Amino acid sequence: MRNNQLDRRVRSYVDDLFAGVGESQQLYELKEELSTNLKEKIGDYKKEGRTEDEAFKEAAASIGDLSGLVDDMRNIGEDKVKQSVYSSMTNRISTAGLIIGVLLALFGALVTLMLYFMELPPVSTAGPAIFIVIGCILITYSSLTRETTKKFAMNKIRAMLYTAAAGLILFGFYTAVTSGFATGEMFIAVSSMMVFLLAGVGLWLGLVLTGRSRLKGQ
Amino acid sequence: MGKNISTDLIRGHTDTIVLNVLRHGDSYGYEIYKKIVRLSGNQYQLKEATLYTAFRRLEKEGSVESYWGDETQGGRRKYYRITEAGLRHYEQNKADWNFAKDILDKLIEGGIENEE
Numbered sequence: 001m002r003n004n005q006l007d008r009r010v011r012s013y014v015d016d017l018f019a020g021v022g023e024s025q026q027l028y029e030l031k032e033e034l035s036t037n038l039k040e041k042i043g044d045y046k047k048e049g050r051t052e053d054e055a056f057k058e059a060a061a062s063i064g065d066l067s068g069l070v071d072d073m074r075n076i077g078e079d080k081v082k083q084s085v086y087s088s089m090t091n092r093i094s095t096a097g098l099i100i101g102v103l104l105a106l107f108g109a110l111v112t113l114m115l116y117f118m119e120l121p122p123v124s125t126a127g128p129a130i131f132i133v134i135g136c137i138l139i140t141y142s143s144l145t146r147e148t149t150k151k152f153a154m155n156k157i158r159a160m161l162y163t164a165a166a167g168l169i170l171f172g173f174y175t176a177v178t179s180g181f182a183t184g185e186m187f188i189a190v191s192s193m194m195v196f197l198l199a200g201v202g203l204w205l206g207l208v209l210t211g212r213s214r215l216k217g218q
Numbered sequence: 219m220g221k222n223i224s225t226d227l228i229r230g231h232t233d234t235i236v237l238n239v240l241r242h243g244d245s246y247g248y249e250i251y252k253k254i255v256r257l258s259g260n261q262y263q264l265k266e267a268t269l270y271t272a273f274r275r276l277e278k279e280g281s282v283e284s285y286w287g288d289e290t291q292g293g294r295r296k297y298y299r300i301t302e303a304g305l306r307h308y309e310q311n312k313a314d315w316n317f318a319k320d321i322l323d324k325l326i327e328g329g330i331e332n333e334e
Contacts, residue, residue, distance in 0.1 A: 029296070030270070036293035037248035037266070064265025072274065 006042065006052060010035050013056075017066055022077020030073065038063070090145060097142030105135025122181040126174075133174050137167045162207055168200030223262050232272045233281070234315070237308040240282060240300040247273070247296065273298060281307050 014031050021027060038059055045055035108131025115125040144159040154162070172193045180189030228235075239245060239253045247269065254264050276282040281304030287295040300308070 032294060033247060033296040034266075034270070036289075036295055037246070037251070039293060040248045041251075062266060064267035066267045066270075068271050069267065069274070 006039070006056070009056060010038050010042070013060055014038070017063075018070060018073060021070060021074045024073070024076045026076050027073045030069070034063075094142040094146040097138050098146075101135045101138030101142060103135070104138065105132045108132035108135060123178065126178045126181050129174060129177065133167070133170045136170055137163055140166045158207070161203065165200050165204035165207065168196045168203065170200075172196030172200060223258065228262065231311075231315070232268055233276055234308060234311040236269070236272050236276065236298075237281060237300060237304055237311070240298055241305065241308060244297050244299045246287065246298065250298070276304065279307075280304070 014035050017034075018027060018031065041059040041062070042052070042055045045058055046052060050058070108128055111128040111131070112125060115128065141159055141163040144154045144162055145156060172195070175196060176189040176193035179192045180186060183189075235254060235257075236250060239250050239257070245253065247266070251264060251266060251269055254269075255262065258264075273282070273284070277284060277298075280301060282298045282300055284296050284298050287297055289295055
């Protein structure tokens with residue numbers, strides 16, 4: 001509990017040192033570096049018998065004049081050209097992914113609907129629904145790797161894992177429907193769904209529980 | 219505070235001092251800080267700001283590289299490693315300093331014989 005409180009105090013102190021400086025990867029890393037070292041110094045002061053409050057104040061005072069670094073970081077933060085090239089490139093890829101995903105999902109839904117009205121056997125009706133699954137997978141990945149005004153983009157590996165989880169769950173439902181219709185047995189539907197669904201939910205829970213906030217301005 | 223070395227005197231040498239610490243192995247901010255204070259026999263009150271500015275400068279010129287440690291408790295540490303170029307840079311600075319030291323001695327303490 002107390003440690004958390006100190007963490008927060010250090011964090012907000014460091015944030016204040018760079019108040020009003022534009023966000024950048026370098027600033028984020030410098031803040032983390034400063035916070036870690038500051039916390040260790042406070043820890044040492046406390047071992048020498050000072051109270052947490054005294055230790056904090058002394059460590060904070062010993063940092064000295066950061067104005068050179070603040071200016072440096074401000075220049076990087078204002079260099080929007082470099083940042084926007086990067087983000088517009090990834091955002092363009094994710095936009096393309098979103099469009100293709102939505103179209104694929106719609107295509108799958110419409111073909112399935114069409115086959116349904118053609119009064120074909122349910123097995124062949126359910127087949128094209130795989131496009132809905134693929135479309136949804138594309139939509140998941142594209143929206144997670146997209147940077148918005150409120151959130152940073154998720155890193156690619158993590159987004160990939162989330163996508164795999166969503167894909168497994170959706171594919172589970174798809175297998176349930178097709179194998180159910182193919183055999184006409186409910187138990188086969190449930191059992192074939194189970195494998196994919198369990199793997200998917202497990203992966204998803206693991207990701208949710210280890211996640212960090214991507215909200216900006218923290 | 220009277221027995222601390224003047225920051226004006228030391229300013230131009232921060233980079234060399236950091237390189238000297240890193241010559242003995244990779245290290246991170248607070249540890250480098252403690253090593254420098256210890257090297258000075260507690261007679262140099264180094265400010266962290268000076269240190270971080272030096273890290274950025276050294277990294278930009280290619281004298282050091284950095285990487286993140288994988289600590290789980292209390293936040294990750296950013297480690298610095300001296301490069302080949304950094305070692306050469308250090309040797310050059312050391313030679314420069316030894317040369318300057320003698321001349322400064324003469325300039326500050328020397329008397330002028332003609333006017334005795």
